[in-house]
Amino acid sequence: MQALVAAAKEAGSRGPAPVHLWNPDHCGELDLVIKADGTWLHQGSPIRRPALVKLFSTVLRRDPDGYVLVTPAEKLSITVDDAPFVAVEMASDGEGPDRQIRFRTNVDETVDIGPDHPLRFEQGKAGFRPYARVRADLWALVARSVVYDLVALAEEREGLLGVWSGGQFFAMGEADGAAA
Template sequence: MINQNNSPNPTKEVAIADDKNLMGIAQYLKDAQTGHKRSIPPLEQFTPKHCGTMDLKVKANGEWWHEGQLIKRQALIDLFSSVLWKEQGKFYLKTPVEQIEIEVEDEPLWVNQVGRVEIDGKNYLQLTTTTQDIVIVDAEHAIFMRDYVAHDGSVELRPYVHVRFGLNALIQRAAFFHLIEMGQLLENEQGDTILSLQSGDFYLQLGT
C-alpha cells in the first residue's frame, strides 16, 4: 500500500527548482555588479547549458510574475532584465553557467521616456526603458510598428524599438505621443497618416 503522504509532489519540486534557479541568477548578478551603475553582461559570449524552463512570465502590460506572484521590486526586475536573451523566438535568462527559458507575452522591455540628445553636433532621439536601458535611435535600433494579438483575439498596432540581442521594447502610449510631437505627421498617396522622424542622419516613417 502506498503512503500518499510520502509520495513526491512534482509541483512542489518544480517550485523549489525555480526558486533555486532564480536565487542563483540573482546571486550571479549581485556578484557581477560593479558600483551602482547598471551594466549589461556580454551575453553573446556565454555558452551555458540549457536548464529547462522557469515559472516566470512577463505579461503584455509589462508586469513580471513568478510562480503566480507579482514581482513588485523594480530593482529585482532591473537586474533580471539585464540577462534577458532571445534565441529562435524564445526568451531566456542567461548567465555563464545556465540558460533558463521564461514566458514573454509580447516584449519584455518597455519605453517610458523619450527625449533628444546631441552627439557630435547632431540631434538624436533617445529612448529610455522602465529598466534603465538607454537606446539611441539609428538603423540598428529602429522604431517600427507591429500588430499585437491579445488573448481575446483583438489586434492592436503597437510601436516598438529594437534594443539588443534580438530584444525589442514596447513604446508606451504617453511616450509615443511625445514622439509624435517631436516628428511630423504626413499623408501618403493612399491617404494614410504617416509619422516622419529623424534621429541623426537616420530617417524613418511609421504608419499610424
C-alpha cells in the first residue's frame, strides 16, 4: 500500500498517470471499494482525506476483468459499485451545436463533453442515469442534482431528446418518452 501511495503522489502532481503504459504483474486485491455515491472505502471505512482519494484516482484503470490501481511495479484489483467518479458540478456555455458542457468530478477533474468525452444515458431499475467519460474507460455518474441542470438543456432533434456539446448531439431518449 505504501508503494501505491508513493506512486500515486508522484503521478498526482502531474495529473493522471500514464497507466495505459504500465503492465506489471497482478499482485492481488486491495480492500478498497468505490461506492455509487463516490465514497471511497478502505477496509470498510471511508477514506476521509480527499487528497488521498485524488491521488489514488490518478492511478486508476479499467481492465477487461475489472478496475485496478496500477503503478509501474504492481497492479491491485479494487471494487467499483457503479462508476468510479461522480460529476458533481456542471457549467454550460453557448447554444445548440455551439454549446459546450463541462463537468467537474468529485476528484476535481474537469471534463469537456464532446467526441473524446461523450455522454451516455442508461435507463434501468435505478432510473435514468447519465454518465460522462472522464478518461479511457473510466466514467463519471452524473449526480442527481446535476441531472436536473443537464435535462434543462435538452432539446428535440429528429424525434430524440438530448443535449448538444462539443459539436455533437447526445440523445437521452425518444422525445415522447423522455427520461428524468
